[in-house]
Amino acid sequence: MNQLTEPLFLTPVFQPKIWGGRKLATEFGYHIPDGKIGELWAISAHPHGPNTIKNGPLAGITLAEAWQDHQDYFGHQTGKVFPLLTKILDANDSLSVQVHPDDAYAAAHEQPGELGKTECWYVISADPDSYLIYGHHAKTREELADMIEKGEWNELLRKVPVKAGDFFYVPSGTIHALNKGIMVLETQQSSDTTYRLYDYDRTDDQGHKRELHIKQSIDVTTVPHHDPKLDVTTETVADATITSYVKPPISPYFAVNRIELHGSLSQEANAPYTLVSVLDGKGQFIADGEAYVIEKGTHFLIPNQIKSWTFTGEMEIITSTPGKEE
Incomplete structure (x- = not known):
């Protein structure tokens, strides 16, 4: 067995987003690319943004490669992919209203190896009067589909006030969105699958609206919504x-x-x-x-x-x- 007696420090990966800002530089001192940077992928082996190990005998390879080739460093886990992903999100503008699939739906409908996505947020900072979209008010899946078709977003979506130090657990199937002025540390399954339900009719720099995923969103949303009971x-x-x-x-x-x-x-x-x-x-x-x-x-x-x-x-x-x- 090879011995690894030092921690693995990782090179960050930055993701531009239409809703991103510059707080990853101003608040954390990261050297970020120009433009709207929404996410720091801090501990990731996902193919859309794997971190490179900076130190020790594994320096220069990605966390994904280490998972595949050096399992003694991870306790000989049997999963095909490194299961977790740690991010910091800077919501300079509101994210799309979205929902994530569970493992079974992702396995059936997404790329091979893609996991479902249960996540959680620790709120690092939040502007005064900030709120999240967290859950919905539909009682049945038919009512959910009807309210979506009619665009009854104010009646459908559940708004929750938020402040620094709050914690939210977001199981797969939960309709949710970070809104503008919020920064969180997110711990999640290693998945990059998001089904957009509503995006405020925004357009990108080329004037195009982002793709929505109405059918998938209706398929995977938990109805009715129940807040998870946490034992903090x-x-x-x-x-x-x-x-x-x-x-x-x-x-x-x-x-x-x-x-x-x-x-x-x-x-x-x-x-x-x-x-x-x-x-x-x-x-x-x-x-x-x-x-x-x-x-x-x-x-x-x-x-x-x-x-x-x-x-x-x-x-x-x-x-x-x-x-x-x-």
């Missing part, structure tokens, strides 16, 4: 406050935690690997006698062979671990 817990451990937002079985695909650190926190591995995103502050990640400086905007993966580690400093961190194997 908060505990103080050493110099940290740890909030557990979701975990299996409520969230079958991932567990997500927030660490508010003021000092030092030592942890033991409880999953095959762990994804880490630093949202604020600065400190160190210490493992196997080595210390690595981490700060706001740092994202990395803790491989299977690191069984314990310590965070030190003043930081806000989001961690995620995989749930069931894909």
